[in-house]
Amino acid sequence: MTAGNSASAHAAAMRAAARKGWWRRVLAWIGIGRRAARRADARAALWSHGAAGEEQTARLLVEIQARGWVVWHDLMLWGRRFNLDHILISPCGTAVVVLDTKAWRRTWTTGLVYGRVHCGPDDRHSQIEKVASYAQAVAAVAGLHPVVVRPLIVVHGSPVAGGFLEAMTPHGPVHVLSPGFLVPTLLKAPGVPDAWRARALAEQVGRVLAPFADRG
Template sequence: MSARNSAAAQAAVLRARARRGVWQRLLAVLGVRTGRVRRADAVAARWEHGAAGEAATARLVAALGAQGWVIRHDLRMPGSRANLDHLLVSPCGTAVVVLDSKHWHRGRTTTMVGGRVHCGTDDRQAQVDAVASYARR
């Protein structure tokens, strides 16, 4: 099963909404990008960057399927806007692994600093804590 990639879908929605309306479509045909369109494109680019990370993780874990692991991607969390990027269940069913793809800067090392996860100098612990809460649910 491949990732449905809700991040990529979100990027497409953002781009389409920014170009909705007669004037926006006309300006787009003329090659004019309004501030609204530029902002939407910037946000959409971040979603697409995340989608690429999710797709790369899906490719990496795909081989586990041949070994009996059940793999699911892009699962919506009931009662929430959040999703699980990847859920893996071991062949015997006793291990469940929740993976959240992060496409952080490849030139920066991910480390633990004072018990907190950092990517370069950026503190990313809040993202780790959020995924841990999803896994508990």
């Protein structure tokens, strides 16, 4: 599935839902219901912004695909409802990266405040913890022990302080990167390329993944 497809589809559905039906169109025409439509448009804009971020990340990942990484976008685990923005399989076949894209306010800096990730004044650490839990779920469902499953976040828009943060969560550390740090960090992954092992790992992970479908 193409990166950002589910977010774009969700944005379109939200806009349509705010205007669905002839009666709602009449209400909007006379001024009743316009507020709901504006709220839906504002929420949809956030989803569209997120989709654009995922597409930017996908373009960055083309470089590592040329170096033997397996890259998938917009997935879900069988039996789970959360969206996995990007799943990466290392060319050495010993690591899986659960990569999440964030598109945060560009006029605010992302940094650590008393060990918690903030974007400007907003505490975003719960989002970091979610990504760590996603990585843990992928490892459990796919039976990946002792394969390393690493949660990683790339932030578009908001500058990341120093370009690289390590945030601690109950599920372990999560690295939060600016876009310019993403590919260099991935290419530093240890291990000797092993095409057979990488293919076997990709097949093992692929068996528990499906294209993401927002079921409301």
